[in-house]
Amino acid sequence: MNEQVITTFTQLAYLIASVFFILGIKKLSSPKTARSGNFFAMLGMFVAIVTTLAHKEIVDFKLILAGITIGSAVGWFVGKKIEMTAMPQMVALFNGFGGLASMLVAMAEFYIHDPKSWTFDVSTTVILSLFVGGVTFTGSIVAFAKLQELIKSSPVVFKMQQVLNGILFAVFIVASGFYLYDTTSLVSLTVILFVGLLLGVLLVIPIGGADMPVVISLLNSYSGIAAATTGFILSNSVLIISGALVGASGIILTQIMCKAMNRSLVNVIFGAVGGEALASGGKKEKRTVTNYTEEDAASILDSAQSVIIVPGYGLAVAQAQHVLQEMGKMLIAKGVSVRYAIHPVAGRMPGHMNVLLAESNVPYDLLCDLDQINEDFQNTDVVLVIGANDVINPAARTQKDSPLFGMPILNVDKAKSAIIIKRSLSPGFAGVDNELFYDKKTMMIFKDAKEGVNKIITALKEL
Amino acid sequence: MDLITSVSIFVLSIFLGIELISKVPPLLHTPLMSGSNAISGITLVGSLIACGVAMETKDATLGAILGFLAVIFATINVVGGFVVTNRMLEMFKTKKK
Numbered sequence: 142m143n144e145q146v147i148t149t150f151t152q153l154a155y156l157i158a159s160v161f162f163i164l165g166i167k168k169l170s171s172p173k174t175a176r177s178g179n180f181f182a183m184l185g186m187f188v189a190i191v192t193t194l195a196h197k198e199i200v201d202f203k204l205i206l207a208g209i210t211i212g213s214a215v216g217w218f219v220g221k222k223i224e225m226t227a228m229p230q231m232v233a234l235f236n237g238f239g240g241l242a243s244m245l246v247a248m249a250e251f252y253i254h255d256p257k258s259w260t261f262d263v264s265t266t267v268i269l270s271l272f273v274g275g276v277t278f279t280g281s282i283v284a285f286a287k288l289q290e291l292i293k294s295s296p297v298v299f300k301m302q303q304v305l306n307g308i309l310f311a312v313f314i315v316a317s318g319f320y321l322y323d324t325t326s327l328v329s330l331t332v333i334l335f336v337g338l339l340l341g342v343l344l345v346i347p348i349g350g351a352d353m354p355v356v357i358s359l360l361n362s363y364s365g366i367a368a369a370t371t372g373f374i375l376s377n378s379v380l381i382i383s384g385a386l387v388g389a390s391g392i393i394l395t396q397i398m399c400k401a402m403n404r405s406l407v408n409v410i411f412g413a414v415g416g417e418a419l420a421s422g423g424k425k426e427k428r429t430v431t432n433y434t435e436e437d438a439a440s441i442l443d444s445a446q447s448v449i450i451v452p453g454y455g456l457a458v459a460q461a462q463h464v465l466q467e468m469g470k471m472l473i474a475k476g477v478s479v480r481y482a483i484h485p486v487a488g489r490m491p492g493h494m495n496v497l498l499a500e501s502n503v504p505y506d507l508l509c510d511l512d513q514i515n516e517d518f519q520n521t522d523v524v525l526v527i528g529a530n531d532v533i534n535p536a537a538r539t540q541k542d543s544p545l546f547g548m549p550i551l552n553v554d555k556a557k558s559a560i561i562i563k564r565s566l567s568p569g570f571a572g573v574d575n576e577l578f579y580d581k582k583t584m585m586i587f588k589d590a591k592e593g594v595n596k597i598i599t600a601l602k603e604l
Numbered sequence: 605m606d607l608i609t610s611v612s613i614f615v616l617s618i619f620l621g622i623e624l625i626s627k628v629p630p631l632l633h634t635p636l637m638s639g640s641n642a643i644s645g646i647t648l649v650g651s652l653i654a655c656g657v658a659m660e661t662k663d664a665t666l667g668a669i670l671g672f673l674a675v676i677f678a679t680i681n682v683v684g685g686f687v688v689t690n691r692m693l694e695m696f697k698t699k700k701k
Contacts, residue, residue, distance in 0.1 A: 162643055162646075163620065163624065165639070165643070166621075166624045166625065166628070166636075166639075166640070166643075167624055167627075169628045169632055169635065169636055169639065170624075170627040170628055170629070171629075172629075172631060172632060172693075172696045175632055175635060175693045175696070176690065176693045176694070178639075179635075179639055179686065179689050179690050179693055182639060182642065182643055182686070183686050185643075186642070186643070186645075186646065186648075186682055186686070189646060189648075189649050190648065190649065190652065193649045193652045193653060194652065194656075196652075196653060196656065198653075198656060198657050198660060199652070199653070199656030199657065199659075199660075200656075200659070200660055201656070201659045201660065202656075204655055204659055204668060204671075204672050204675075205652055205655050205656055205675060207672070208651075208655065208672050208673075208675030208676045208679065209675060209679050211676050211679070212675065212676045212677065212678065212679020212680045212682075212683065213679055213683045215676075215680045215683075215684070216679060216680040216681070216682065216683030216684035216685075216687065217683050217684070217687055219680070219684045219688075220683065220684040220685070220686070220687025220688040220691065221687060221691070223688060225692070228634060228638070228688075228692075231638075231684070231688065232637055232638055232641055235638075235641050235642075235645075235680070235681045235684055235685055236641060236644075238645075238677040238678070238680050238681045239641070239644045239645055239647055239677075239678065239681045241674075241677045242645070242647040242648070242650075242651050242674040242675075242677045242678035242681065243647050243650070245651070245654075245670045245671070245673050245674035245677070246647065246650040246651055246654045246670075246671070246674050248670050249654040249655070249658060249666075249667040249668075249670035249671045249674065250654060250667075251667075252658070252664050252666045252667035252670065253654065253657055253658045253661050253664045253667040253671075262606065262607035265607070266607070357637070358637070361637055361640065361641060361644075364641065364644045365640070365643075365644045367644075367647070368644045368645075368646050368647045368650075369614055371647050371650040372610065372614075372650070373607065373610045373611075373614075374650070375649075375650055375653060376605040376606075376610060377649060377650065377653075378605070378613060379646060379649060380646050380647065380649055380650060381610055381613050381614050381617065382613060382617045383643050383644070383646045384614075384644065384646065385613075385614050385615075385617030385618045385620075385621055386617060386620070386621040386624070386625075386640065386643065387621075387640040387641070387643055387644040388618060388621065389617075389618045389619075389620075389621025389622045389624075389625055390621060390625045390636060390637070390640040391640070392618075392622070393622060393625045393626060394625075394633060394636075394637065397630075397633075483630070483631075485630060488634075490633075490634060490637065491630070491633035491634060491636075491637060492630055492631065492632060492633025492634035492635070492636070492637070493634050495630070495631045495632070495633075495634065496634045496635070496692050496695070499692075499695040499696045499697070500695050502697070504697060504698050504699040505631060505696045505697065505698065506698050506699065508631055510629065510630040510631065511630075
């Protein structure tokens with residue numbers, strides 16, 4: 142076969158791989174087809190890899206096979222062993238690896254080809270791939286360390302931080318200019334690499350633990366863009382297309398998370414709010430709440446016709462999702478209609494709470510997102526809130542001066558009654574008091590989530 | 605393929621991605637992230653080319669080492685991402701046993 146034909150076939154195969162990726166994501170639109178979607182994506186990856194290995198310039202496979210074997214073993218092991226609660230860290234770490242790979246490819250290209258012959262296009266893409274890959278790599282590693290609590294998750298802020306970032310960015314632009322002028326300059330390239338790595342760290346350290354869902358989504362987007370820039374260097378369509386798909390996915394999830402937290406992206410990146418207590422809305426009059434017991438809760442739940450459960454991250458921290466599932470099942474067996482209302486930021490990353498509940502065998506058709514269920518609260522007898530606070534705070538609807546104002550919340554206050562299991566009256570991440578706790582129709586139970594639910598189960602059995 | 609063709613494909617794919625992903629329900633956002641994470645491991649293709657070509661190039665030992673490392677990290681990204689996504693999607697069941 143002549144070279145032209147081979148090239149055409151290679152391009153066709155890459156196109157097929159891209160189509161498989163597109164179908165894979167399309168099938169994620171329903172939980173019924175999602176698994177086959179994942180297989181389509183795997184198939185796409187397989188086609189892309191095999192096509193690449195058939196590349197005419199690759200003759201010696203020893204090193205490649207060794208790399209694939211090591212990578213597969215590690216990936217397989219981590220993928221099988223990781224706890225579902227640790228999913229955010231894992232996604233952050235893998236994002237970082239993707240960015241690192243893009244960065245390494247750009248560096249390797251410098252040593253493989255003669256940079257003297259590089260056109261403007263090639264040099265530009267090498268710079269981009271190196272820079273975006275570097276930012277993604279260190280940014281993800283910092284996010285991973287924060288989520289894994291290897292370092293403090295609170296924001297690290299220092300004077301002139303923005304100025305420093307600005308200077309570094311200027312250095313990047315200047316070094317890029319120098320590199321485009323002299324494409325053989327290892328010095329300019331090294332400067333670009335280090336600025337990228339440093340910026341990755343500096344951009345993520347000021348972001349607090351509560352804002353991590355936004356950061357993970359954003360880094361997900363970067364890792365896609367890093368892959369696409371590598372595609373620019375190699376003029377490879379499958380890298381560009383799939384990198385763009387991932388980039389878009391990250392952008393959308395970032396938007397959803399920002400909206401759900403009532404923050405703008407600029408505010409998350411430069412605001413450094415997460416974790417710091419806000420002093421607004423601070424009229425602290427002494428108000429009383431009525432303390433109820435688990436037995437009271439059990440008898441109300443037992444006599445209800447409809448119950449909505451609102452889980453927050455406190456549930457996962459207390460590892461109470463399994464007992465909660467058991468309680469839900471008992472109520473369903475008693476003829477009560479039970480559903481779960483999942484706020485977009487209920488977990489530590491987009492959709493996290495759904496995975497945790499699915500793992501505990503809650504059928505997914507009982508898991509409702511905010512738009513699906515919010516109108517139903519007013520017709521619901523009892524809402525059981527566990528480990529959630531800001532996402533049910535009516536101040537988001539009523540108090541114009543509250544930092545929560547405008548945030549989409551679950552309309553727990555519209556239900557006929559509410560049971561809230563919470564350790565104390567302490568405010569949530571936003572540092573705002575919650576009116577709902579003092580409402581007449583609210584029953585507060587001050588307990589750890591797991592202990593509280595366990596006691597409700599015992600009480601339900603005795604009824 | 606020149607840079608402008610590449611950029612055109614990139615921009616159009618972003619729009620396609622936005623259309624596709626806005627149809628994914630919040631229920632599946634975590635698997636979407638880990639799955640798309642695995643897909644972004646497509647850099648593996650670039651890593652394979654870099655590693656393979658470096659092996660055939662004179663005086664490119666450093667390039668080969670960098671390519672080799674890239675292959676390892678990209679493969680972890682791909683395999684780990686798909687394995688964990690599959691594990692998660694297996695857990696999503698309806699009431700029927």
